[in-house]
Amino acid sequence: MKIPMLDLSEQYSKLREEMIQALDEVMTSSKFILGSNVKQIEEAIANYSNVKHGIGVANGSDALHISLQACGVSEGDEVITTPFTFFATAGAIARCGAKPVFVDIDPTTYNIDPEQIESAITTKTKAILPVHLYGQSADMDPIIGIAKKHGLYIVEDAAQAIGARYRGKMVGEMGNAACFSFFPTKNLGAYGDAGMIVTNDDVIAENCRVLRVHGSKPKYYHHVLGYNSRLDELQAAVLNVKFKHLNTWVDNRRNAASNYTSMIQKEFGELIDTPVEAGGNFHVYHQYTIRVPERDTFQSYLKENGVASMIYYPVPLHLQPVFQELGLKEGDFPESEKAAKEAISLPMFPEIKEEQQKYVIETMKKYFSKN
Known part of the structure; x- marks a missing residue:
């Protein structure tokens, strides 16, 4: 017997007709960039996460980078996170010009150990980036307490944890912003790269929306350096079909x-x-x-x-x-x-x-x- 790590074939066979119809509707509409499917999945994920805003971006890595930048993380800042995670977590910090400051994990959950965070804080610390690894929330209450005490932002790396809960709260609603990945292997996966930022903060949400379109607002007027990082309309259509399940x-x-x-x-x-x-x-x-x-x-x-x-x-x-x-x-x-x-x-x-x-x-x- 051969047992794969992941098999998406049965899932696709059940969704095939609905998926083909959804993709055909996008192509028939000829609206491929930031259309109705993107808006629909943004609203769905925001509601699911108990927050006001969902901002679709190209992938989970960009979600982390843009979220940190939207919170004001920049050159010379420090961001506390875990060394036991996918590279994108610390890579996003470094791409902001900031320094990743690592804190060891709790060996039972593999998530960042809150008891070690406070000793890692310096005058340069701007944010804490906890990772909800393998699908389980980090221990957020003490992290939130530390962040409030020291005036720090929290950006949740929820790339692997959509749907997870912590003491009655959804992953995604506990930080200033949170980031999801819809890489095909994720619990909610697109058919290519895709990601999303969720937040209750109107300013952070607006910053993220501007940053994902080359820093442009209004169109062709650029006050900040942004990125070409939009959730694709075809991938959004895939996610809308899958989200119901x-x-x-x-x-x-x-x-x-x-x-x-x-x-x-x-x-x-x-x-x-x-x-x-x-x-x-x-x-x-x-x-x-x-x-x-x-x-x-x-x-x-x-x-x-x-x-x-x-x-x-x-x-x-x-x-x-x-x-x-x-x-x-x-x-x-x-x-x-x-x-x-x-x-x-x-x-x-x-x-x-x-x-x-x-x-x-x-x-x-x-x-x-x-x-």
């Missing part, structure tokens, strides 16, 4: 995660660390990530036996060559470094079948019986 897909992911956890704990006990859903959280399981000893050997065995897996992420950001100038070294963030050596994500998608999950577990059993 998001909550069902989240429920399916949560059921699959529960199934994985019960089987793993039954078969392996404490040998394998399964995901922990923190109290008050609603995890949407963009990834189902476990920890295993000798992870790379384990991954090779899975691959040899037809089970796909992924490492998110093998090198923490403080050890990436591009950030060498920060003067950080191995040992500076031990929990992030340990997670980078042990974490591995198993196949996870809404349509995954129980027999597929059972095959994953059986393959794991064979590995551990030999090692």
